[in-house]
Amino acid sequence: MRLFIAVLAVLLAGAFSAMVAPDAQAKGMEYVGVKECGKCHKKDKEGKQLSIWEESKHAKAFENLGTPKAKERAQKVGVTTNPQESEACLICHTTGYGEPKSDFSKRFSMEDGVQCEACHGPGGEYKARKTMKKISEERGPDGKGKSATAEKTGLKFPGEKDCKVCHAQERQHNGKTYKNPSYEPFNFKDRWEKIKHPIPS
Numbered sequence: 791m792r793l794f795i796a797v798l799a800v801l802l803a804g805a806f807s808a809m810v811a812p813d814a815q816a817k818g819m820e821y822v823g824v825k826e827c828g829k830c831h832k833k834d835k836e837g838k839q840l841s842i843w844e845e846s847k848h849a850k851a852f853e854n855l856g857t858p859k860a861k862e863r864a865q866k867v868g869v870t871t872n873p874q875e876s877e878a879c880l881i882c883h884t885t886g887y888g889e890p891k892s893d894f895s896k897r898f899s900m901e902d903g904v905q906c907e908a909c910h911g912p913g914g915e916y917k918a919r920k921t922m923k924k925i926s927e928e929r930g931p932d933g934k935g936k937s938a939t940a941e942k943t944g945l946k947f948p949g950e951k952d953c954k955v956c957h958a959q960e961r962q963h964n965g966k967t968y969k970n971p972s973y974e975p976f977n978f979k980d981r982w983e984k985i986k987h988p989i990p991s
């Protein structure tokens with residue numbers, strides 16, 4: 791009987807860890823915030839993605855919701871609450887809006903606006919140097935190839951349609967439709983030119 795219980799315990803433990811495994815993985819896919827990415831993506835020889843981003847409007851997307859202009863824009867679409875606290879604005883002016891709190895690391899800050907991970911996906915699983923280098927190798931010298939590691943760890947290489955989730959006249963969220971009060975036609979080529987941040991070859 792004792793042996794039976796011991797075996798059962800081992801089996802249960804096995805089944806249990808198999809059950810929690812997906813959770814542990816999901817935990818890895820958390821938003822770590824731009825400061826984390828910036829640690830390794832700031833030097834000239836790396837392509838100084840951090841400062842390119844800091845100088846872009848994406849970095850100010852949350853801050854700008856606190857201006858008188860934002861209040862005006864909000865009224866235009868019938869939003870009378872503080873834009874910095876309104877889902878109607880935050881969905882496009884922050885990163886990962888609406889995801890559960892457990893998907894954000896403690897260092898993540900919504901105040902940093904539209905961050906790296908708004909476009910590249912949550913970085914918890916891919917941000918380790920070893921993983922990043924592996925992805926880079928898999929994509930090859932022209933940086934255009936497919937990377938199985940990128941897919942597994944959730945690193946995305948966005949394109950026009952990903953921009954247009956926010957650069958759109960409106961966006962759906964939890965069954966509601968929110969209008970973009972500042973919409974302007976979006977030409978990918980011109981806009982990308984303003985924020986591109988290549989790794990120097």
Ligand code: HEC
Pocket residue numbers: 854855859860861863864865867869873876878879880881882883955956957958959960961968969970971972973974975
């Ligand atoms: C569907 C996504 C979306 C929603 C929802 C949205 N915005 Fe924006 N907002 C944008 C984009 C994209 C831009 C940049 C406009 C451009 O250059 O095309 C922008 C720009 C702005 C600007 C800067 C405009 C300028 O002329 O400098 C303000 C202010 C602003 N939004 C306020 C708000 C407020 C307030 C709300 C909520 C009532 C809101 N936005 C909701 C996507 C959105």
Ligand code: HEC
Pocket residue numbers: 822823826827828829830831906907910912913914917918919922923925926927929933989
């Ligand atoms: C510990 C250092 C480190 C951190 C933290 C880090 N990266 Fe990287 N990343 C690298 C290195 C090294 C490379 C490979 C650079 C090369 O090939 O020259 C890289 C490559 C990349 C690439 C290009 C992959 C390719 O081959 O096309 C992207 C995109 C990227 N990182 C985004 C991010 C984002 C977003 C974050 C934050 C969530 C982040 N990185 C955090 C070190 C890091």
Ligand code: HEC
Pocket residue numbers: 847848850851852854855881882883884885904908909948949950952953954955956957978981982984985
């Ligand atoms: C999570 C939503 C979101 C995504 C995804 C997004 N943007 Fe933006 N973008 C914004 C918001 C919001 C602003 C306006 C910020 C402000 O002025 O306060 C903006 C502003 C800009 C601006 C500055 C306006 C200008 O033309 O000078 C450029 C350029 C831009 N985005 C390019 C892009 C490109 C290219 C992509 C895709 C690769 C992209 N964006 C994806 C939300 C987004």
Ligand code: HEC
Pocket residue numbers: 824827828831839840843848904905906907908909910933947948949985987988989990
């Ligand atoms: C508005 C969306 C957007 C934001 C924000 C953004 N990126 Fe990117 N990033 C892109 C796109 C689009 C590409 C080009 C993808 C491709 O080549 O297929 C790219 C490419 C890269 C590359 C690879 C460059 C190369 O030469 O292969 C790195 C590294 C990178 N991003 C890092 C970052 C870091 C770090 C941040 C934040 C500081 C950031 N990105 C913010 C959209 C974004």
